[in-house]
Amino acid sequence: MGSGFTHGRINPETGLNSRLEDFMSTLARCIDRAIGKEANEEPVDLVIFGGDAFPDATPPPYVQQAFARQFRRLVDAQIPTVLLVGNHDQHSQGQGGASLCIYRTLGVPGFVVGDTLTTHHLPTRNGPVQVITLPWLTRSSLMTRKETHGLSLAEVNQLLTERLRVVLEAEVRRLNPDVPTILLAHLMADNATLGAERFLAVGKGFTLPMSLLTRPCFDYVALGHVHRHQNLNKTNDPPVIYPGSIERVDFSEEKEDKGYVIVELQRGKVEWEFCPLLVRKFSTIEVDTSKAKDPQAAIIKAIAKQEIEDAVVRLIYKIRSEQLDLIDTSALHEALSSAHTYTIHPELVSQLARPRVPELSASSSIDPMDALKTYLNNREDLQDIADLMMDAAQRLLADDEEELEEEEEEIEQKETVSASTENTQLRLL
Structure with missing residues (x-):
């Protein structure tokens, strides 16, 4: 929320940018579905948010308020919520997700902020669930400069992946095997199709292999960061889903469907559905x-x-x-x-x-008049005066021939004079 303002206009009634109002309206429809606002809808047991609430960690207060106003409805409906910290939520000058940690600081009931790699055991109306939160990680969060000194980028990424694998394995071993498990991660998977986010984190993060995500201990893998909705694991064992952003950020997302994902989750069994949202074209x-x-x-x-x-x-x-x-x-x-x-x-x-006309290539020998004729034949905008240009060129060439003969005579005369005074001339460069 708070991005894409260049594609909007100020609403004179509210004083807000219309693109912010688009995001507010779309988020409201997501929360409507979560709390079961329609008569034929059941409220959900849990809401998980994959990160990147705002363009940066210090959004304007009115943008923060618009976000909080909708998520407050989940508190009123007593629906537990997990807010994952993405790369845009992290403050550039320090650790932690500055834009989301306020919910933990204020002790908002039922809200969990995922800014560390850990497992959260959450009770819901229909039973417990385990959520492993994997926030956006940078190289500096896993390794020191000394450890990466002298290594190539590929070697650094391999070392980082192995280190993360060890840390993740420690969380996996502490899981309750009888409770449904969700991996909620903000990352760039190695086979993801990118959109507007392709330039947003260059040099700050690293790409993770699918093998790290497709573990039998995970019933569902919910991913944030990539704006395009996609399922990275077509066998759905487990589903590895980017729900994508709920609104278009810019024209790179022009043809993408936007929406949210509803999941029916049991231990060892999961069904999911992408629910499109009607967003501005x-x-x-x-x-x-x-x-x-x-x-x-x-x-x-x-x-x-x-x-x-x-x-x-x-x-x-x-x-x-x-x-x-x-x-x-x-x-x-x-x-x-x-x-x-x-x-x-x-x-x-x-x-x-314009592409070079083949007849006028440097390797060919062509008469100047033929060259001009070829050029004019490829210029539709000059057809009306083409004949006049050909006549003028013919006269110029005729004049040039006469002038050339006169110049040659002058040069011969000068060379004769120069030869007679050669011994008295200084040659200068």
Whole structure:
């Protein structure tokens, strides 16, 4: 919550960015399902949150309040909740999840903050459950600089994985084999498909192998960090699930479904379902008008083909410099006015970027007039004056031949004079 503000606008009635209101509304629908707000729905026994509540560890108070207001409803409904600390929840200047640890500090009933690798034994309405919390880990949290000195990146990652495997194994050995077990982890799995988070933690974390997660002691593995919903273990023994983010953060998530996961959990048996949420649409309209006779009409037509009402839209059109005067920007704004927000990105097509005409390759020998004719045949925008250019070029070449003969005569005369005074000249560089 608190990200993607550039894709929103200020609501004059609330003073809040509309994208924050989108996140608030979507989170409210998730909590509605958790507490069983609809008459035909049973409340859940446990809510687990996979981390990254906010873009950073110190969100503005009004954003924190919006998050807390929804999770407070779980307290009122007496539904235990586990909040895992992700990489964005961790404070850059110290240990711990600054944005989430306030819930533990205040002693919020039924709330568990997972900022360490440990096992939580939680009672629920329908029996106990074990949740191993594995927060976002960095190299410095498992190893010292001295231990990694002289090692390659691959060797460091291997050493880190082995060290984590040992620590995790210690937790596994303390599990009650008769109680359902969930591994709740914020990490980058080695076979995950990435989205907007691909640049968010470069150099700060490390990738973990699936073998660390697909243990028979785990009935369900709930993962945070990756924004795209996916099941990494198609055999479902156990399911290894990224539910993904509940809202689109930017255009890299334009085609992703957003939602939450409902799990039916028993020891040795689990069923899960991804429940899509209706979220605001992101739409990209791309048009290449560089070859169009009427670029304005081509753009308007492309916009009309898209359902843009209340969507976040970006219009990208390619155009040549000589076509710029043919674009009526006010008409484009009018055509996009039904969108929630929109941006317009013209991309100038440079003639220098055009592929080299094969007939004009450096290895070929070609008459200048033939070269010009070939060039003009590949320039649709110059067809109206092509004949005039050919005539002008012919006259220039004729003049050049006459001037060349005169220059050659002058050079011969100068060389004759130079030869007679060669012994009296100083050669300077």
